[in-house]
Amino acid sequence: MVVAxxxxxxxxxxxxxxxxxxxxxxxVGKTLLNQFPYPMTVTMVQLLSIAIYSGPFFNLWGxxxxxxxxxxxxxxxxxxxxxxxxxxxxxxHVSLWKVPVSYTHTVKATMxxxxxxxxxIILGEKQCLKVYLSLVPIIAxxxxxxxxxxxxxxxxxxxxxxxxxxxTLQNIYSKKVLRDTGVHHLRLLHILGRxxxxxxxxxxxxxxxxHLVTVSNFNMNNESYKVLGLLLTDGILSWLQNIxxxxxxxxxxxxxxxxxxxxxxxxxxxxxxxxxxxxxxxxNVCGMxxxxxxxxxxxxxxxxxxxxxxxxxxxxx
Numbered sequence: 001m002v003v004a005x006x007x008x009x010x011x012x013x014x015x016x017x018x019x020x021x022x023x024x025x026x027x028v029g030k031t032l033l034n035q036f037p038y039p040m041t042v043t044m045v046q047l048l049s050i051a052i053y054s055g056p057f058f059n060l061w062g063x064x065x066x067x068x069x070x071x072x073x074x075x076x077x078x079x080x081x082x083x084x085x086x087x088x089x090x091x092x093h094v095s096l097w098k099v100p101v102s103y104t105h106t107v108k109a110t111m112x113x114x115x116x117x118x119x120x121i122i123l124g125e126k127q128c129l130k131v132y133l134s135l136v137p138i139i140a141x142x143x144x145x146x147x148x149x150x151x152x153x154x155x156x157x158x159x160x161x162x163x164x165x166x167x168t169l170q171n172i173y174s175k176k177v178l179r180d181t182g183v184h185h186l187r188l189l190h191i192l193g194r195x196x197x198x199x200x201x202x203x204x205x206x207x208x209x210x211h212l213v214t215v216s217n218f219n220m221n222n223e224s225y226k227v228l229g230l231l232l233t234d235g236i237l238s239w240l241q242n243i244x245x246x247x248x249x250x251x252x253x254x255x256x257x258x259x260x261x262x263x264x265x266x267x268x269x270x271x272x273x274x275x276x277x278x279x280x281x282x283x284n285v286c287g288m289x290x291x292x293x294x295x296x297x298x299x300x301x302x303x304x305x306x307x308x309x310x311x312x313x314x315x316x317x
Contacts, residue, residue, distance in 0.1 A: 011251055018244035019264050023271035025237035026101045029093065030276060032230040039093035040208040042234060047086060047200060049235030050193030050242060058186050067183040077177055081170060082195035088166035091159040098156030099149065101272035102280070102288065105265045106145045107160035109138055109291045112298045114168040115258035122172055134297040141291025148283040172254050185250035189242055262295045
């Protein structure tokens with residue numbers, strides 16, 4: 001019981017920090033993209049941050065290095081995960097660029113829907129009727145929020161949905177890699193970050209680099225230093241957010257992680273409305289509230305998985 005309580009406290013503590021860091025990252029990211037509309041470059045800086053910071057810091061933290069992954073397995077799962085990592089990040093930043101943070105994360109509240117569907121298709125997991133019913137207000141709330149969103153943008157909506165789908169797939173398959181290989185979750189983050197950076201580099205060079213060099217008026221002045229500061233801050237916050245997300249993911253099941261991630265949306269939406277204060281209508285707020293209510297209902301119906309996770313951790317050697 002003491003061990004289980006410690007595990008509950010650890011996961012809860014990590015989730016709280018994760019929510020705060022994620023909220024800060026989204027607010028900084030939106031502020032940055034408003035002044036510097038280059039989502040590809042923002043993605044590049046975040047991947048570069050993971051690649052640069054992870055090596056020395058993880059070594060200082062004593063994260064084990066060695067992992068025996070065969071080349072067939074590497075190309076079958078690791079490479080697609082790295083590809084998905086930068087694709088999901090690009091879609092997230094495009095959505096943040098096109099629409100408010102609150103709307104992006106209201107749409108991302110559909111993660112339980114994707115999680116339930118994909119877990120059924122990929123893992124063969126079935127849920128009870130109450131879990132399926134809890135998805136109804138999420139879908140309805142997102143629909144209402146979309147119809148009444150003052151800054152509605154189809155690209156922003158589709159990008160948020162694509163990012164949510166990708167993050168759900170990455171969660172499921174990252175758990176599989178951790179289970180199959182025994183690699184440390186932070187070392188997996190480092191591996192995926194470096195590989196994603198390598199794969200994304202030509203994409204960034206094609207879309208953003210030459211434009212920044214030849215077209216942009218990005219001269220070194222006070223505004224430029226402010227943008228550079230925001231880029232640096234966003235990169236660090238993104239790195240910390242990834243560490244916390246992978247840490248939580250390594251301790252719980254895919255479904256429980258989806259619950260924790262969905263709960264994070266409530267925190268991020270509230271923080272963005274308070275800090276950024278984007279204009280919203282009454283109907284828009286009602287749509288957001290309905291979607292987040294669905295998240296709460298979903299979490300309530302699936303919270304038993306959390307305690308099952310703790311018991312399994314307690315019984316593991």
